[in-house]
Ligand code: IMP
């Protein structure tokens with residue numbers, strides 16, 4: 726076990742479960758976006774592991790692009806209001822865009838990003854999220870076309886997801902031990 730993995734209380738999704746599901750999503754997207762040359766966008770850094778594995782599981786022509794945003798403070802965004810610190814390189818006008826997300830929790834971040842992207846007149850805009858935690862949803866009306874897994878109401882790390890910028894590199898998704906959490910977050 727790696728030192729980082731020692732902080733994990735319980736594995737929620739193994740590397741194999743993630744790989745199997747990502748391959749299925751890749752097949753679905755290949756079928757449903759055939760001949761549409763989709764543009765798969767994600768936001769640094771959480772969705773990057775999912776984005777790179779997912780695109781390698783898609784067999785049709787596509788493009789990729791990335792944005793970087795910062796929320797105010799290091800805690801998961803409370804308002805969904807983020808500041809753009811790196812914009813996309815590719816024009817969205819007339820493109821079939823898929824927003825690739827690591828996790829949709831309250832939905833506020835995705836809602837904010839959708840408004841920003843929709844303002845650039847894409848031909849279509851839908852979400853593909855690896856994890857969906859519907860329990861805490863505030864914004865209900867989101868165009869989630871693809872979802873990897875629905876997860877229970879627990880904070881998770883790994884496969885891109887962080888706690889205070891740690892654990893992103895774990896190849897599986899797990900729940901942290903209380904001992905790894907800072908007292909203020911318990
Ligand atoms: P939302 O705006 O509440 O939907 O939060 C979405 C963002 O919060 C995600 O893109 C993550 O960066 C972060 N986040 C939410 N839940 C978790 C979690 O369980 N682990 C790590 N990051 C999370």
Ligand code: MG
Pocket residue numbers: 771801887
């Ligand atoms: Mg985060």
